[in-house]
Amino acid sequence: MLNKGALEGIRVMDFTRFISGPYCAQLLGDLGAEVLKIEKGVGDNTRHFIPYSDDISLYFTGLNRNKHSMKIDFRKPDGIALIKKMLTEVDVIVENFKPGTLDKMGLGRAELDKINSDIIVVHISGYGQSGPYKDRAAFDCVLEAMSGMMSMTGIEGQPPLLMGQAYLDFIAGTFGALGCLAAIISRPKHGGQDVDVAMIEAALAYSLYAPEHYLANGKITGQFGNRDRVLSPANAFKDKNGKYVYIHSGTDPHFERLCMHIGREDLLAEDKFKYAAVRMANAEAVEIEVQKWVGTQTAYDVEDQLAKLGIPCAVVADMSDVVKNPQLIARNVMKTFKFPDGKEIPEVATNLRLSKTPGQTYKRPPLLGEDTEDVLRNTYGLTENEIQNLKDEKVID
């Protein structure tokens, strides 16, 4: 390890579960923060979500490395008293409860300011901490629907579609981490503050011109299948075995190179194909010509040939292709967690590549509550007696 990371010395109390919050806290941990994940009962729900490797949920391990798990029943008065004691030495709280839950727990901003006014709180929710929908139930899919993401995904005339994973949860988690670091930077001047991440607003922030285009021109940006919205040919084409390869040769230089390569200089002479602006109006016709060639090839051959020509192109990879990708292998993206009983669990390494303070895996994902006593004893200096009392009262276990 080069060093302890960019966030050395930052302590995070992580009350989150499912995806958005845990991912946010994991990013902070990857950057070197000390993350205390507070769990109760059977712990973060995703500990029990498929798929598993042995008896460990891969859903959970992908979102919870670099964390200490502490099992504390914070519904009990002594539990919340313990939390408050710990908060005197915490920099950041991350939570993705329903809005208002921290207040009900006695951890609203007024309370926190009495304990430690430098605390930054990152709130992640579907709709935000204010507004008429704030109390509505939120899952990634529902926010993909409400934000218009679904309405732009899929093939025109066919049903709207979700993205392939709960990407909006991850996007919100990343914005949580970004807001947190901004608050850390401004803390010497402004003290602690609240960061309010709303999934629906994150979706709007990523919608390029779509809402603006409707407001300015009354035009709905709808589904566009696999085409580029501006240039053609750009689509997924089927190879001779039925495997897809994505080719984007919509700019004039790329299209020219493609035509030369496949022996179709004749297309360049046709008015309807010659220039990008007119080619787009004849997208279907030009795609038919490209498909004729791809249909005689294999997808990987097409990728190799066009990559050499500088034409943007890639096999449409499934996960069996992804894990064999030479670029990902060269950059050492697939790694392994080692668990104490010898179990090895696959891991996708952090993508936070900073040359001097790189993101790192400091700690495999924790078993439920495995760090409770250690943190109370060694970080917070509780005596054996105090720890035993908390156990006796079932505040910790």
Place this chain on the structure above:
Amino acid sequence: MLNKGALEGIRVMDFTRFISGPYCAQLLGDLGAEVLKIEKGVGDNTRHFIPYSDDISLYFTGLNRNKHSMKIDFRKPDGIALIKKMLTEVDVIVENFKPGTLDKMGLGRAELDKINSDIIVVHISGYGQSGPYKDRAAFDCVLEAMSGMMSMTGIEGQPPLLMGQAYLDFIAGTFGALGCLAAIISRPKHGGQDVDVAMIEAALAYSLYAPEHYLANGKITGQFGNRDRVLSPANAFKDKNGKYVYIHSGTDPHFERLCMHIGREDLLAEDKFKYAAVRMANAEAVEIEVQKWVGTQTAYDVEDQLAKLGIPCAVVADMSDVVKNPQLIARNVMKTFKFPDGKEIPEVATNLRLSKTPGQTYKRPPLLGEDTEDVLRNTYGLTENEIQNLKDEKVID
């Protein structure tokens, strides 16, 4: 305005174009950094991309607020000399050229260290700054293909699909900003450093358990349409007018509430529907029952009814719905840029809601080169003579 933002005093030199890089620099500007966007020729390509409002590209305005545009021909020796002079007082460079371009410009790390060793450089690219694919051409669509994102989107047995917008570009831009802030935090201890964001690795970071599931269990996480991968019923259902509404009532309490509400307590008595685990195995059958009810309603009515019951639900909104969303209106998400000649251009406000140092719009998107002289004169103290010389040599214009 409350204050100058979390990044007050940070100056960014922005060499980017298209989406990922401009979005990264815009996030830094939203947080209060002073962003100098360096352009040459006809400027950032997206200035000329559809759609427009009047003669201004909405593609460009959505990615370039809070920036000063400087038109500098940095291919000329005097242009690069000017850039180097400016870099003595710059904190961050953001670039999304092909890897190696900064080196060719004489702005590699060794060079920069001589000028100002505290400079942070954020590199955003498709594949990363190293590895066998680093020189390949990259567009969002190609990375969605190579990373496996496309293979998980869409309906099983039908073609793989892109997401509805170039979300991976935005994701990469957000990671660029995150890495930048981490580097700013660690700068007092470690000095300047490089942040290497690769779109393909960002995609892997968001793939939940998919690569791990293949490595651990040999299982390919493929397309799943609009269903939740774990719980049922969760899908987009068609209302009586053909409009879709997304309902997630896959947990047992949500399903129970839904059945009571639609007068189908009988479903709760059926073994195949009673518990989440078996219900998932009978997803199609349970969806048929939910569809029967939705088909008699309007989508907005369904949303209202189920929201009151705490069941995650939303109309699948298109952009005409989105701009009328009461939550987005209450939170003031849609705003307007005012241009000097009176033109008003719609804007999606920043989602970076920090209570003390909120993201803000300080400056509408710049016209090409409109800030060149002002910055050189007032920020860098160039004399009128020096500015005139640069103009005469066509280094600036």
